[in-house]
Amino acid sequence: MTPPRRSTQTPRFNLARVLSRFLLFSTLVLLVSVALKTRSRLALLFSSFSHPATMSYQQERYIAELAVQRATLLTQKVFFEKAKGTVSKDDKSPVTIGDFGAQALIIQAIRKNFPNDEIVAEEEASSLREDKALGAEIWRLVKDIKLEDAESDNLLGGPLSSEQSMLDIIDEGKSAGGAKGRIWALDPIDGTKGFLRGGQYAVCLGLIVDGDVKVGAIGTPNLPVDDSAAIDASTGAQQTADAANGVLFSAVQDEGATSRPLSNGALAASKPISMRPVPNIAQAVFCEGVEAAHSAQGDNAAVAERLGITAPSVRLDSQAKYCSIARGAGDIYLRLPVKKDYQEKIWDHAAGDIIVREAGGQVTDIYGSRLDFSKGRTLAANTGVVAAPKAVQDQVIDAVKVVLKL
Ligand SMILES: Nc1ncnc2c1ncn2[C@@H]1O[C@H](COP(=O)(O)O)[C@@H](O)[C@H]1OP(=O)(O)O
Ligand SMILES: [Mg+2]
Numbered sequence: 139m140t141p142p143r144r145s146t147q148t149p150r151f152n153l154a155r156v157l158s159r160f161l162l163f164s165t166l167v168l169l170v171s172v173a174l175k176t177r178s179r180l181a182l183l184f185s186s187f188s189h190p191a192t193m194s195y196q197q198e199r200y201i202a203e204l205a206v207q208r209a210t211l212l213t214q215k216v217f218f219e220k221a222k223g224t225v226s227k228d229d230k231s232p233v234t235i236g237d238f239g240a241q242a243l244i245i246q247a248i249r250k251n252f253p254n255d256e257i258v259a260e261e262e263a264s265s266l267r268e269d270k271a272l273g274a275e276i277w278r279l280v281k282d283i284k285l286e287d288a289e290s291d292n293l294l295g296g297p298l299s300s301e302q303s304m305l306d307i308i309d310e311g312k313s314a315g316g317a318k319g320r321i322w323a324l325d326p327i328d329g330t331k332g333f334l335r336g337g338q339y340a341v342c343l344g345l346i347v348d349g350d351v352k353v354g355a356i357g358t359p360n361l362p363v364d365d366s367a368a369i370d371a372s373t374g375a376q377q378t379a380d381a382a383n384g385v386l387f388s389a390v391q392d393e394g395a396t397s398r399p400l401s402n403g404a405l406a407a408s409k410p411i412s413m414r415p416v417p418n419i420a421q422a423v424f425c426e427g428v429e430a431a432h433s434a435q436g437d438n439a440a441v442a443e444r445l446g447i448t449a450p451s452v453r454l455d456s457q458a459k460y461c462s463i464a465r466g467a468g469d470i471y472l473r474l475p476v477k478k479d480y481q482e483k484i485w486d487h488a489a490g491d492i493i494v495r496e497a498g499g500q501v502t503d504i505y506g507s508r509l510d511f512s513k514g515r516t517l518a519a520n521t522g523v524v525a526a527p528k529a530v531q532d533q534v535i536d537a538v539k540v541v542l543k544l
C-alpha cells in the first residue's frame with residue numbers, strides 16, 4: 139500500500155502560512171500607526187463632511203498656526219542672543235536676522251501648501267544678497283529650525299535646500315496686494331523695536347481673500363499663557379518671571395478666535411477666547427504702542443480721559459495689543475496717527491483685525507470705517523486704528539472724533 143503523500147509538502151505550506159500571517163500583522167500595525175499619527179488631520183477631514191458649511195479655511199488656519207509656531211522657534215533663538223544681526227532699512231526702521239529667517243520659513247510653508255497664492259510680506263532679500271556674511275548667518279539659523287513633531291514639520295516643507303533658495307523664498311513676498319484673489323499678509327517679526335528692547339513682539343500671518351481677511355494667526359512668545367497674568371504697564375514685560383510665556387492666537391471668519399500655548403512640536407490644545415464685556419466704559423483698560431513715534435500717546439490719553447478712564451494704559455509693542463484685548467486682558471486698542479499721511483501696512487493689522495472681530499470686537503479707523511485690506515500693500519483708505527468690544531465701539535469713536543476734531 140502507498141502511504142499518504144504529505145511529508146515533503148508540509149514544511150513549505152507552513153512557511154507560506156507563517157509568512158502571510160506575518161505580512162497581514164505588519165500591514166495592520168502599519169495601518170493603525172498611520173491612522174493614529176494622522177488622527178488630527180482625519181478628525182479635520184471628517185468634520186468637513188459633517189459640517190461642510192463651517193469647514194472653510196480650516197487647512198489654511200492649521201498651516202498658518204503651524205508655520206507661525208515654527209517661525210517662533212527661530213525668533214526665540216535670536217531673542218536670547220546678544221547679537222541679533224540688526225541692520226537699518228531705508229526708512230531707518232530696524233530689521234534683524236530673526237525677521238529674515240522667520241519670513242523664509244513661513245513663505246516656504248505657504249508655497250508648499252498653497253503654491254498659487256500671493257504673498258505680501260514686510261521684508262525682502264536685496265540687502266542680504268549684498269551682505270554675504272549676514273546672508274550666511276541667517277542660513278546657519280534657518281537650516282536647523284524644525285518642529286519636534288516630524289509630521290507637522292513635513293507638512294511645512296521640511297528643510298530648505300540652500301542659502302540661495304532661502305534668499306529666493308524671502309523675495310516671494312513682493313505681491314502688490316489688491317482686491318482680487320488669495321493674498322497672505324506676513325509680518326515675520328512685528329514690533330522689531332520691542333523685540334530688540336526685550337519687550338513684546340509677534341509673528342503675524344493673515345489670509346485675505348478678495349479684499350477680506352478670512353484667517354489670522356499670531357504667535358506672541360513673550361505674552362503670558364495665563365490670560366489674566368499681570369503685564370507691566372510701561373514695558374509690556376510679564377511681571378512674574380516664573381509664569382509660562384508664549385501664546386498662539388488664531389481666528390477664521392465666522393468661526394471664532396482661539397488661543398493655545400506655543401509648543402515646539404505639534405499644536406497644543408486650543409480654547410476659545412473672547413473680549414470681556416464693558417458695562418461701564420470708565421472701567422475699561424486701553425492698550426497702546428510703546429513707541430511714541432507710532433501712535434499719538436497724548437491723543438490716546440485725551441480719548442481715555444474723555445471716556446472717564448483713569449487706569450493707566452497698558453503699553454505693548456506689536457499686534458500683541460490686538461491679542462491682549464481679544465482675550466480680555468485689556469479692552470480698547472487705540473492707534474491714533476502721529477502723522478496724518480502715514481499709511482499703515484496690511485501685514486501690521488490683517489491677523490489682529492480678524493482675531494479681534496472674531497472675539498467679539500470691532501476694528502475701525504479713526505472715522506469708524508472698517509479697515510480696507512483691498513487697497514494694496516497699505517491701508518491706503520484708512521487712518522489710525524480703533525479696536526474695542528462691539529457694544530462700545532461707537533462711544534469710543536465719538537470720543538476720538540471730539541479729541542481729533544474730525
Ligand atoms: N509712523 C508710524 N506710524 C505708525 N506705525 C508705524 C510708524 N512707523 C513704523 N510703524 C510700524 O508700527 C509697527 C509697530 O507698531 P507698535 O509700535 O504698535 O509696536 C511696526 O510694524 C512699524 O513698521 P516697521 O516695521 O516698518 O517699523
Ligand atoms: Mg510690523
Ligand SMILES: [Mg+2]
Pocket residue numbers: 237260325326327328329330
Ligand atoms: Mg516686522
Ligand SMILES: [Mg+2]
Pocket residue numbers: 231232260330
Ligand atoms: Mg519692521
